[in-house]
Amino acid sequence: MRCYEHLYVGEKAKRVRFGILQGLREKKLQPEVYVITPPGNGNNVLDIYPSAMLLLPPYREQELLILGIAVTYWEALEVVREIVDDMYRQTGEFCLDTFLKRDGSFRTDK
Secondary structure (H helix, E strand, O other), X not given: OEEEEEEEEOXXXXXXXXXXXXXXXXXXXXXXXXXXXXXXXXXXXXXXXXXXXXXXXXXXXXXXXXXXXXXXXXXXXXXXXXXXXXXXXXXXOOOHHHHHHHHOOOOOOO
């Protein structure tokens, strides 16, 4: 698991940010915590996963980039909206690769 340098954090998640990130690193069960990642397929702009899903074998071995964290699904939707708004403002399109490359803090060719 890697965290985006400019991690997006929901309002409720801000209060417990350190605990959430520590729990993700230590692979602990965290009910109501959601993570926002780049899409697993080409049809989405972003993916939202309950953090418990990251404990399952197929996801446990993946090296996911965490773009945002939230407490509750509704907060995760707000965080996604914020990311998409920033993406469109900075690039004029809905392309995550362009957004991350333009930011300069992440390279997609790693």
